[in-house]
Amino acid sequence: MRPFLWLATLACSLSVLGSTAFAQDYPAKxxxxxxxxxxxxxxxxxxxxxxxxxxxxxxxxxxxxxxxxxxxxxxxxxxxxxxxxxxxxxxxxxxxxxxxxxxxxxxxxxxxxxxxxxxxxxxPHVLVANKTVSAKNVRELVAYAKANPSKLSYGSSGNGTILHLAGELFNHKAGVELLHVPYKGASLAQTDLVGGSIQLMFSDVASALPYINAGTLRPLAVTGKRRMPLLPDVPTIAESGVPQYDIExxxxxxxxxxxxxxxxxxxxxxxxxxxxxxxxxxxxxxxxxxxxxxxxxxxxxxxxxxxxxxxxxxxxxxxxxx
The missing domain is CATH 3.40.190.150 (Bordetella uptake gene, domain 1)
Incomplete structure (x- = not known):
């Protein structure tokens, strides 16, 4: 038994030494x-x-x-x-x-x-609305969506993407039915949002910011646990009346x-x-x-x-x- 244990210990030691030596030469290409x-x-x-x-x-x-x-x-x-x-x-x-x-x-x-x-x-992402949407904040959006199921649509970069899941989590936590419209990319969804074909989108901040600054899109809330330095006056969805909402x-x-x-x-x-x-x-x-x-x-x-x-x-x- 002792020779076996000695060989096992030796093999383990050699493996560690080999790994360490390999790492010392890394990267070689x-x-x-x-x-x-x-x-x-x-x-x-x-x-x-x-x-x-x-x-x-x-x-x-x-x-x-x-x-x-x-x-x-x-x-x-x-x-x-x-x-x-x-x-x-x-x-x-x-x-x-x-x-x-x-x-x-x-x-x-x-x-x-x-x-x-x-x-x-x-x-986080930012929930933005086309300027034709009457809701000025998340509470107003939820109230309208509950009174008008599936009347509001949100676009995403495709089924199963983070932008889609952000909307589905909102539906689940807020108890509403926003209609999901999948696109083959976020830029296509954003184009239709600006044009008014869809009303809402959970967008990455960098893409939405120029439209927000121009007044074309209205920011309603951000999706994370805390506010963003780029949008300090925009509240989180959780602090806007949808408890435990958090997706980044x-x-x-x-x-x-x-x-x-x-x-x-x-x-x-x-x-x-x-x-x-x-x-x-x-x-x-x-x-x-x-x-x-x-x-x-x-x-x-x-x-x-x-x-x-x-x-x-x-x-x-x-x-x-x-």
């Missing part, structure tokens, strides 16, 4: 940061800002690769099945938590197939499960330092995103809460995506 959305959107903008700074700090190129399709599932699955060597990372959004409940046919598990590195940012978009970086912990820790340390860069901070502020920069353990715990939270919203709303 280009790192891919996969983004599950098209170029030009907020996830892509933030990812490219981080990639540029991170590459400088690591002394290797960090290349952003946009891999679209299936609500992000194509990108998430591809990274989950990549070698666990730290050279392929995923720039994840709230969808990686939501998809666990939305897509039964997905071929990855958010909580089992990834090594969380860090949550990058978090930021967030970005994070994960590696394939099994990535050596020294590499995960190195990436975490360097990415958190990157987030402190003034030029990146300014870019994030303009997008309405707040820097988080959590530890791997904190991000892992956060993901578990988000997966459960999104599952509850999906179940309550009856959303089904094939």
């Amino acid at each position: 280009t790192i891919r940061l996969v983004v599950p959305f098209a170029p030009g959107g907020a996830p892509d903008i933030v990812a490219r800002g981080i990639a540029q700074q991170l590459g400088t700090r690591l002394g290797q190129s960090v290349v952003v690769e946009n891999k679209l399709g299936a609500g992000g599932n194509i990108a998430y699955e591809a990274v989950a099945k990549s070698p666990a060597d730290g050279y392929t990372l995923i720039f994840a959004t709230t969808g990686i938590a939501t998809n666990m409940s939305l897509f039964k046919a997905r071929r990855y598990d958010t909580l089992k197939d990834f090594s969380p590195v860090t949550q990058v940012t978090s930021g 978009a967030w970005f994070g970086i994960l590696a394939p499960a099994g990535t050596p912990q020294p590499i995960v820790d190195r990436l975490n340390r360097e990415i958190r330092a990157t987030l402190a860069a003034p030029e990146l901070q300014q870019r994030l502020d303009g997008l309405g995103q707040v820097v988080v920069g959590s530890s791997p353990k904190e991000f892992s715990d956060f993901l578990r809460v988000e997966v459960a939270k999104m599952a509850e919203i999906v179940k309550a709303s009856g959303i089904a995506v094939e």
